[in-house]
Amino acid sequence: MNLNQITIPSLDVKKAVEFYKTLGLLLIVDASPRYVRFECPDGDATFSIHQVDKLPNETGISIYFEDENLDDWVSSLLKKDITFKQLPEDKMWLWREAHLQDPDGNNIILYHAGKNRKNPPWRID
Template identity: 65%
Template sequence: MNLNQITVPSKDLKVSVPFYKQLGLKLIVDAPPHYARFELPEGDATFSIHLVDELPQGEGISVYFESDRLDEMVAELKAKGIVFDEAPEDRRWLWREARLRDPDGNKLILFYGGVNRKNPPWRVG
């Protein structure tokens, strides 16, 4: 099995599509006002947003995007005006993460996990 795509909700694709393009995703399906799909700069998975009347309540959705040049990428995005909730920080689970929210409040975590992403010291045998 392979993870193919993640879809997150949006109340306004006219705002969300430019945001994700600014993050570096490439728009490959544009079906306004209901749907948009993107390719990521690396890998085969795709990412999409779809129009909803109401956003999820509570903790909602968290989407992780990995980059081995995390600190550079965050600096570049900040220079473009992207606002982060948390700057890159080393976490106790051995990942380095920066956190932000998309225009609809979906949690985005830009991170670098390296070998620890799939093989942390506490991995189950």
């Protein structure tokens, strides 16, 4: 089994498209204003957005995008006026993370974990 597709809701798909294009995702399906699909520049995963009239309540959605050159990526996004809630920081779970939100308030975590994503020292067998 392989997780290869995630779809998130949006009140304004057009605005969300510009945000995710700025992050570096590649638009491959455009059925605006109700649906769009991206592919990640690395790997085989796809990511889509669909139009909704109301966003989910509570804490919402958290989306993680990994890049080996996290600090350079964040620096380039800052130059494009992307606002971060937290700049890159080393975490106790051995990941380096930066936090921001998309236009719909979904939590975006840009990170680098390397081998520790699937094989942390505390992994169970």
